[in-house]
Each structure stands twice: as structure tokens, then as C-alpha cells.
Amino acid sequence: MTQTYISDIASKAGGEAEIKGWIANFRSSGKLMFLQVRDGTGVIQCVTSKKEVSEKAWEDARTLALESSLIIRGTVNKDDRAPGGYEIWVSDLEMVGASVDYPIAKKEHGDAFLLDHRHLWMRSKKQHAILRVRHHVIKAIRDFFDDKGFINLDAPIFTPNASEGTSTLFETEYFGDKAYLSQSGQLYMEPGCAAFGKVYCFGPTFRAEKSKTRKHLTEFWMLEPEVAYMDLDGCMDLGEDLLCFIVEQALKRCQPELETLERDLSRLECVKKPFPRIHYKEACDILVKKGTGFTPGDDFGAPDEEALVEAYDRPLIIHRFPADIKAFYMKCEDDDPETSLSCDFIAPEGFGEIIGGSQREDDLEILESKIKQHDLPRDAFEWYLDLRKYGTFPHSGFGLGLERTVSWICGNRHVREAIPFPRMMHRLKP
Ligand code: 4AD
Ligand code: MG
Numbered sequence: 001m002t003q004t005y006i007s008d009i010a011s012k013a014g015g016e017a018e019i020k021g022w023i024a025n026f027r028s029s030g031k032l033m034f035l036q037v038r039d040g041t042g043v044i045q046c047v048t049s050k051k052e053v054s055e056k057a058w059e060d061a062r063t064l065a066l067e068s069s070l071i072i073r074g075t076v077n078k079d080d081r082a083p084g085g086y087e088i089w090v091s092d093l094e095m096v097g098a099s100v101d102y103p104i105a106k107k108e109h110g111d112a113f114l115l116d117h118r119h120l121w122m123r124s125k126k127q128h129a130i131l132r133v134r135h136h137v138i139k140a141i142r143d144f145f146d147d148k149g150f151i152n153l154d155a156p157i158f159t160p161n162a163s164e165g166t167s168t169l170f171e172t173e174y175f176g177d178k179a180y181l182s183q184s185g186q187l188y189m190e191p192g193c194a195a196f197g198k199v200y201c202f203g204p205t206f207r208a209e210k211s212k213t214r215k216h217l218t219e220f221w222m223l224e225p226e227v228a229y230m231d232l233d234g235c236m237d238l239g240e241d242l243l244c245f246i247v248e249q250a251l252k253r254c255q256p257e258l259e260t261l262e263r264d265l266s267r268l269e270c271v272k273k274p275f276p277r278i279h280y281k282e283a284c285d286i287l288v289k290k291g292t293g294f295t296p297g298d299d300f301g302a303p304d305e306e307a308l309v310e311a312y313d314r315p316l317i318i319h320r321f322p323a324d325i326k327a328f329y330m331k332c333e334d335d336d337p338e339t340s341l342s343c344d345f346i347a348p349e350g351f352g353e354i355i356g357g358s359q360r361e362d363d364l365e366i367l368e369s370k371i372k373q374h375d376l377p378r379d380a381f382e383w384y385l386d387l388r389k390y391g392t393f394p395h396s397g398f399g400l401g402l403e404r405t406v407s408w409i410c411g412n413r414h415v416r417e418a419i420p421f422p423r424m425m426h427r428l429k430p
Contacts, residue, residue: 001073006042009086012076017088019044022123023068023099033061035090037072038123045082046072048090057093067099067123118421119430129257130417133250134406138202140249141223141400144242145200150225153192153199155185157206161380163187164327168207170218181206184399187329187384189226190360193395194387200225205399212425214414215302215352217403219423226397232341232359235396236317239345239355240275242400243315247271250409263411267349270313275345277317283308299325306350315354319343328374329367330358331394343398351408357398364388 001018009017021039028034031050036043048061064070074090104120114121121127145152158179162169163186170181185201192199202223209216225238247268250258258265278286284296287304294304299321309316323332323340330340345355361367367388371381406418416422421430 006037006039006044006084009042009044009076009084009088013078013086015076016073016091017076018071018073019046019088020071020096021069023064023066023070025066026064028062035061035064035072037070040128042084044084045087046074046090046093047087048093053090053093057090060095061090061093064095065099066102066105067120069096069099070094071096115416115422115427116429122420125260127417129260130406130410130412131420132257133254133261133410134402134418136250136253137246137402137406137409140246140253141202141242141402143249144245145198145225148198150198150200151192151196153189153196153201154203155182155188155201155224157182157204159183159187161187161377163329164207166376168209170206170208183207184222185224186226186397186399189224189397190384190395191387193226193228193397194391194393198225198227210425213302214416215404217415217419217422217424220415220419221402223400223402224397226395228393228395230359230396231394232319232343232396235357235359235398236277236319236343239343239357239398239400240273240315240317243275243345243355243405244271244273246405247409254409258410261410261412263409267313267411268409271348272314275315275317276312277319278308280318280321280339283318297322297325300344302350302352305346305352309346309348309350312348314348316346316348317343318346326358328370328376329360331361331363341396347404347408349408349411352404353401354404354408355398355400357396359394359396362388362392362394364392 003020004012004017006019019037019039021037023035024038024043025036026033033048035046035048037046050058071094072088072090073092074088077087077089079087103117122131158174159182160179162180162183164183172179182205184205189199189201200223204219205222206219209218251268286308287294290307292304292307320339321342323338326340326342330342333339341359343357344353347354361370367385371378403415403418407415416424
């Protein structure tokens with residue numbers, strides 16, 4: 001008999017099937033044992049009766065424990081009362097691996113304990129659901145760009161320079177030289193879009209974030225599209241279309257997971273175009289009126305973002321931030337060098353900034369002076385300046401933080417649960 005995955009069990013209704021998995025739960029009532037078996041694709045109840053199986057199999061069934069691994073063969077019965085709609089009447093049961101005192105019990109555990117056991121915790125229902133949503137969000141992102149003719153052009157992880165400021169750089173030794181872990185693939189997507197028109201990279205990025213918040217990881221995944229001849233408006237349109245597509249796909253493909261997570265679907269269903277778009281100055285006025293203690297000219301903190309987005313049921317786009325609180329590569333308004341052509345997308349319900357983007361400086365002289373102003377080593381940027389020497393062109397792009405997006409879709413407050421093995425200031429294990 002060949003293995004059937006629980007997700008495909010309907011195809012075996014009325015017949016025999018073999019499943020391979022782990023014990024998620026069990027109870028016994030004398031001569032019957034009810035085993036909840038999971039295999040990663042689903043959970044199914046397997047009913048084992050003493051008189052239907054061999055003595056050895058019954059003995060095995062009686063000694064199994066939470067997360068023992070086993071192979072089960074039996075008849076698949078459709079049963080509307082069973083969770084999942086099917087159950088298996090066991091004819092044979094074979095233990096594969098024992099599991100003694102599985103550390104994650106059904107009771108509540110503290111955060112630190114669960115994170116220390118992340119390698120096991122990801123088997124738990126809620127964590128499993130979040131990571132499945134992550135998978136579908138990744139697929140939606142790739143489908144979105146691939147279907148629009150973008151080329152996936154990946155960026156290096158070892159880089160010779162900073163792109164998002166020097167305060168969050170991870171430095172590493174590189175054959176006697178210094179290298180930094182990439183904070184963003186953007187600088188490499190810019191030459192990419194000159195070669196291919198529209199490109200994206202999607203990979204891990206690194207920030208030595210010394211802040212311990214629910215929204216910051218030191219290693220997170222970022223999706224970064226970059227498009228030649230696209231301006232700031234085009235950039236906002238692209239981000240808007242992308243988020244609508246991601247939400248739509250999640251609603252279509254992740255119903256069981258969102259149900260497990262008790263996500264209020266109505267909060268996702270209203271994520272439709274157009275998203276509200278407000279100028280940075282308008283955002284400042286709103287915050288001053290609300291009296292949140294915000295100082296105009298500053299960047300928004302989490303409470304400011306929450307106060308701004310609370311009026312909306314969909315992501316809020318804030319554009320044209322002051323140049324001096326944004327990165328060196330952003331282009332500014334033609335008639336106002338203090339205002340950058342930038343945009344941030346703030347997710348509703350307090351999930352924070354999920355997209356940051358801009359139009360890029362395409363004037364050689366201005367860019368040279370910005371590099372100087374930001375005290376960046378010109379050497380490391382010679383290649384980047386070349387783009388402004390050989391056929392400069394307007395272009396724009398953005399970065400979407402995968403874990404924040406997944407947290408928002410799942411309605412889960414902490415980004416550390418939206419990545420298989422989170423890396424944070426005080427966490428490098430497992
Ligand atoms: O706004 P950021 O810093 O933008 C850039 O890095 C640009 N170079 C992107 C580009 O234009 N190609 O980061 C983009 C997004 C943020 O909006 C946020 O969602 C996420 O990346 N992000 C983080 N997510 C988790 N942990 C962190 N420490 C993050 N820092 C940024
Ligand atoms: Mg940002």
C-alpha cells in the first residue's frame with residue numbers, strides 16, 4: 001500500500017488507506033482507542049479496536065504518547081460528525097518512533113519556553129496555521145509579479161555598504177575585509193530594472209534592531225519590486241494592487257487556517273481599492289489635533305501609526321515624508337528638496353508599516369551630494385552611481401515586510417510567529 005496524505009483522504013473513502021504521521025491527541029475507552037493522527041496536511045481520527053488489530057498493534061497503541069510517530073492502515077469512512085469529515089477504522093498500526101514526555105503539553109506555556117521549543121512548537125495547530133498562511137502569501141506574491149512579467153532577480157546577502165542607514169548594520173569579516181549582511185536588496189534591483197524593465201527580489205534581509213518590539217526581527221524576509229520609468233504614483237498603485245491580491249488569495253486559499261486562527265474575515269474582506277492616501281503633512285495635522293504628543297517633522301512611532309490608521313478599514317498610504325528622516329537614495333520633489341517622493345503603507349488594526357517605498361534619485365550630482373551628506377563611503381557606491389551616468393531614468397520601487405504582512409493577515413500580534421525560526425536581539429536558537 002502506498003501512503004495517502006490526510007488532505008487527500010476523501011479519494012480513499014470506502015476503501016483502504018495507509019497514513020504516516022504523529023499522534024496529536026488520543027483517548028481510550030477500554031477496548032477502543034481514538035487516535036488523532038496528523039501528518040502535516042491534516043488531522044484524522046483513527047479508531048482502533050482491540051478485537052480488530054493484532055496483539056502487537058494493540059500493545060503499541062496502548063503505549064503510544066503525544067507525538068509518537070506511527071503508520072496506520074485501515075478503512076476510510078465518511079462520517080460527517082468527525083472533524084474533517086472522515087475517520088479511519090484501523091486494521092494495522094505500526095509504531096515508528098516513541099515520544100517520551102513531549103514538552104509542549106496541552107496547558108499554557110510561557111513565550112520563552114515556546115520559543116525555545118520552536119522546532120516542536122511549529123507542530124501546534126495555531127503555529128502550523130500561521131506558517132501555512134505564510135506559504136500562501138509567498139505564493140501569492142510570486143504569482144502576482146510573475147503574471148505581470150516581472151523577472152525575479154535575487155540580490156546578494158553579503159554587501160560592501162549600507163542602504164538603510166548605518167545604525168542597524170550587521171558586520172562580518174570577509175577575507176580580511178569588512179562585509180555587511182544586506183539590509184535591503186533595493187540597490188541591486190535598480191541596475192536590474194535597467195536591464196530587465198521590471199524586477200523583484202525576495203529574500204532574507206538583516207537589521208541589527210536593538211529594539212525589542214512585536215514588529216521587529218533581526219532577520220526578516222522582504223519582497224522588493226523595482227520598475228523602470230515608474231513614478232511615485234505608479235509605486236503606490238503597484239503596492240495597492242499587490243496587497244489587494246494577497247488578501248484575496250489568502251481568503252481564497254487559507255479558509256481553514258484563518259478559521260483556526262479565529263481571524264475576523266470581515267476585516268480582510270473590506271481590503272479593496274482605493275486605499276486612502278494622505279500627505280505626510282496632513283498626517284501631522286491629524287496627530288496634532290488628536291494630541292498624541294507627536295512632533296511634526298519626526299518619523300511616526302507605532303502609537304502614531306495606530307492613531308492615523310484607526311479611521312480606516314484598509315491600509316493607509318502616507319506619502320512625501322521629509323527627506324531628512326528618509327534614506328539617501330530617495331528622489332525629492334522638483335521644487336522642494338526637503339520633501340521626498342516616498343510612501344509608507346500602514347496596515348489597519350495596528351499591524352504597522354508593511355510597505356516602504358519611493359521614487360529613486362536619478363540625478364548624478366544630487367545623488368553624489370546625498371551620499372556625502374549621509375556620510376557614506378563614496379567608494380562603495382561607484383557602481384550605483386554608474387546607473388546615473390549611463391542612461392539615467394526615473395524609477396521606483398518598494399519593500400514589503402513578509403512577516404508583518406503575514407501577521408496582519410493572520411490577525412496575530414507578534415511577527416516572531418510569522419517566520420519558522422525567528423531571529424531577534426536575544427534569540428539565535430534554535
Ligand atoms: O521601510 P524599509 O526599511 O524599506 C527598505 O528597506 C527599502 N530599501 C525597500 C525598497 O524600497 N526596496 O523596509 C521595508 C519593509 C517595512 O515596511 C517593514 O514591513 C519591513 O520591511 N521591515 C521589517 N520587518 C520586520 N522586522 C524588521 N526589523 C523590519 N524592518 C523593516
Ligand atoms: Mg520604512
